[in-house]
Structures are given as structure tokens and as C-alpha cells.
Amino acid sequence: MSEATLHQERAAASLRLERALIALGIVALIAAPFFIYPIFVMKMLCFALFACAFNLLLGYTGLLSFGHAAFFGGAAYFCAYAVKAWGWPPEAAILLGTAGAALMGLVMGFLAIRRQGIYFSMITLALAQMFYFFCVQAPFTEGEDGIQGVARGTLFGIVDLNAPMTMYFFVLAVFLIGIFAVWRIVNSPFGMILRSIRENENRAISLGYSVGRYKLAAFVMSAALAGFAGATKAIVFQFATLTDVTWQMSGEVILMTLLGGIGTMVGPVAGAGLVVGLENTLATSGFPVTIATGLIFMVCVLIFRRGIVGEVYARWLGRKG
């Protein structure tokens, strides 16, 4: 068998595995709230979408943003404010949060793509920290208290989101829409160009692609989807606080992606589930979460760079991550 067909075989096998995992995952998610505390699963779903949005940038474009908390937490603030101060219905508020995050992504992305590699990461981190300081001081975020008591409201004027199960299936729908969007982007011609930028930026330039525009577009999409997740989280938990805009949150989403598997569709979801689950367990044990997070980071970087899903692919399909 020639190298090319062998490669195609493996790609097809990996696609089949991915599809099987996704089908299994959806069934599990529909059944989950009947066995596990729904709020907990909803939290996992919001973070999983956040991690997938982040992975669109890191895994498929090769850009490490250290400031994604700004979009996640920023959208949560916009959404919570729209509900509480203007009495907007949840769907409109979530869309506003998403749009706000996209706009922030446009501005931050425009600045950050002016530098490459490690500088890109530092700029995104600094800009997100700037947004954090802004949130600390701006009156509309209500400072240390955050925006509390956000009504869940009625979806499209008919579906009451106060019932836990209704809320759960709404979040599941948001999650699936978001994941589908990431999947469509990644597997479109546009996504292929993003991958070519990741693999060899100079070659992409010499092929005539305006790499800057593609990077910016990917950045905005990633920010918007992160915002989509953050705004939904604000509706679920009925508050928006400073925690979601800190640099620790930006680090957390990196950890989820790294642990699950950078550049895989399923990896960030698995990573988010594990990290949220771990934090939940540690919260009651008294062992500090920061230390655990830091240790997992170090171990992942040193010996486990493919992540869990990447490792599964490599073991079962002999594919190098």
C-alpha cells in the first residue's frame, strides 16, 4: 500500500473514531441530567464549549491566546447586564454577549496579530489584564460583588428556563450549536487555510493568502464562541463576576485544551469535563486547586503533550499527534 493511501486509511479511521465518540457523547449528554446534578453538567458544557472555541485558535491556527477569559467573562457581564438592567429576554442577552465578545475579539486580535509566536501570547495576556482592571473599576460590573440575581427568564417568550431540566436542554442545545460551528469552520476550505498557517505561515503567505486577515477572522470567531459559552454560563448561574475575566481563567482553558488534546475536536470537551470535575472534587478536599492545576500543567507539558484524546488517536491509529 502506498504512503498516500495508508495516510488516507488512517485519516478515515480517525474520522470514524471521532464520529463514534461524538455519537456516544451526545447520547451520554442527553442521559446525564437524570443521573448527575444538572447544574454541574451545565457548568461542564459551558466550559467545554469555551475550550473548543479556544482550541479553534490554538489547535487549528497555531495561535496561543493567553487572554480568552476576557471574551468568556466579558460576554457574561454583557449578558447579565442586559437581563438585569434592561430586562432583555435570555436569547437576546446571550446574542448580545456573543456580539460583544466578537467585537472585543476584533480589537484585541487586530492588536495581537501584529506580533508573532510568544509575543502574541504576551499581548493577549496583557490586553485581557487591561480588560480585567477595567472591569474592576467600571460601575456597570458592580466591582467585587459582580452582577448578582440575574433572572433566567423565558426563552422566546414561551419556554420557562427556571425549571432545571428545561435549562439543561437549552444549554445542551447551545453547546451542540457551538460545537457544530467549530466543526464546520475547521472542516471548511477556510479551516484548511488556517491549518496551513499553523503548519507553515511563510508558505501560506507565499501562496498568496493574506495571513493576517485569516488569523484575525479565526480570532474573532474563537472570541465569539467563547463569548457564547460565557453568556450562557451567566444565565445558568444567574451571575457574572470578576473570576471569569482573570488570567487564571485564561490559564484554565489552556489547561483543558492541553489535557484533552490540542487540535482534536473531542479533546477540549474531555479536558473541560476532567478539569471541572477535578475542581469540584478538590473543592471539598481542602487541597488547593492552584497547586493541582499547576502540577497537571507541568506533567502535561513534560510527558503528555498530545493530551488524552491525542494519545488515544496515537495509540489506536498509530498516528503521530
Place this chain on the structure above:
Amino acid sequence: MLTVFGIPIQALLGQLLVGLINGSFYAMLSLGLAVIFGLLRIINFAHGALYMLGAFIGYLLLMHLGIGYWPALVLVPLIVGLFGMAVERLALSRLYRLDPLYGLLFTFGLALVIEGVFRYYYGVSGNPYAVPTLLAGGTNLGFMFLPNYRGWVVVASLIVCIGTWLLIEKTRLGSYLRAATENPQLVQAFGVNVPLLLTLTYGLGAALAGLAGILAAPVYQVSPLMGSDLIIVVFAVVVVGGMGSILGAIVTGYMLGLAEGLTKVFYPEASNLVVFVIMVIVLLLRPAGLFGRDA
């Protein structure tokens, strides 16, 4: 009373002094980052944690062993430097062949662990560290009152920065270091032990952060969070200055510290933001940074 733009000159000079002190720490930390990045191609996220470690080791030496400020000024950089060398040998040395992003992620994890350990044992509140008796009190300069210790911090940081610059630009060891930055394989072929040089460089960078920490202990409170708040500002400083030149890192550090001090006088609400705003402006006008040769 003498005023400048309606601001009493005492207040202006006072804030400029605060800015100069902050700038001293920005300069020392961004210098260490630049030294490490120059040779190792790693952005040391743990730099803030090492700075905090320096301050805490000084504090613990005083509390538990009764070792005062002056011996600590020598001991702390040594301990933090050795710790850095161990980290480089055990972990960072395995990451050189990979994308530099992994170095950033590893040191980020390291920073979380160091910070987490101190938070766990000492909480988040600050611990005061007394100013050494020799430098207690202040001097009346005629136009303003200068606390002696703060004057010493500015002098000491200048000595450290100029010393490091001389070490790198004027000594034989420094010339090896610069050569290895340009072409490590070739330098290795000439018989220089490059892996050792890498270890020493990271140790030097860590020692600089530790020294900055012990210098900072009497100025700020010794707290587990002191490093992480600072490091992000220092990253912005590094983006503004560009990491191409050691001198650039130093000058940018002092400049941005002063800019921050000035903002505190004229528009206090923005003093947290000003370094980031300057970063944005520099990115728009001169993306490679003020002293950068592009990355």
C-alpha cells in the same frame, strides 16, 4: 507653594519617586526575562513567582533563622538561583527542541505551583518586612523628603542592571552567552559547554528575580500574590521594549514606571491601565517594540 500644571511639586515628585521604584522592579524583572529569552527562547512565566519566592525566603530567613536583610541580600539570590538551575536541569532542558509555547506553559504551571504552595501555608494577606536599621528614616533633599530605603532601592537596582549589562557585554562569559544566542551549535563545536551555559543563564535570571524580591520585601508587603500581579505588567513592558536588547529592557522598565507615576498624579483612575495603553500605542506605531529587532 510651587506647582506644575496646578499640581503641587511635592506631590508630583512623590509620585515620580513611587514610579521610579516601580520602574526599578520592572527593569530588573524585564532584564531577567530578556536574558533568559535571549538564550533559552523561553518566556519565563515563573519570573513573578521567583520574585515572590525571593521576598518570602528573605522573610522566612528573618523569622526562623534570625538572618537579617544584608546577609539575605546575598543568600536569597543564591537560593533562588540554585532553585532555577535545578528547574532548568530537570525540566526546561527537555523542552528546547519544542515549540517555545511549551516553555511558556510549563513555567506557567510552575508559577501556579509555587504561588499555590505559599498561599496554602501563609494565606493571601501580606507580611510586613522591616526596613533595615541602617536605612531607616529619610533624608530631606530640600525640595522633598526621601525615605532612605527607597533611595537605596533605586541605587541598588541601577547597580544590578548596569552590572548585568556589563557582565553580558564586556566579559568573556558574556561573550560566550551572546555567541550561543546567535548560534548554539557552532559555539558548542568550539568546545564551550552550551548546556551548562543554559543552566547558568536560567540560574542568573532566577537569581535576578530573587534579588528583586528581597529588595522589594521592605517596600511592599511580602505576600504570595505579589508576583503574579507584577508579571503581567512586566510582560507588557517587555512587549513595549522588545527583547532584542538588554539595555532596551532596562530603559523601558524605568520609563514605564515613571509614566505610571505621572499618571497617578494627573489621572489616578488610569494608573493601572497606563502601561497597557502604552503597549497598545507602541503596537500600533512600531509593532516590533521600541528597541526590538522583530521576533
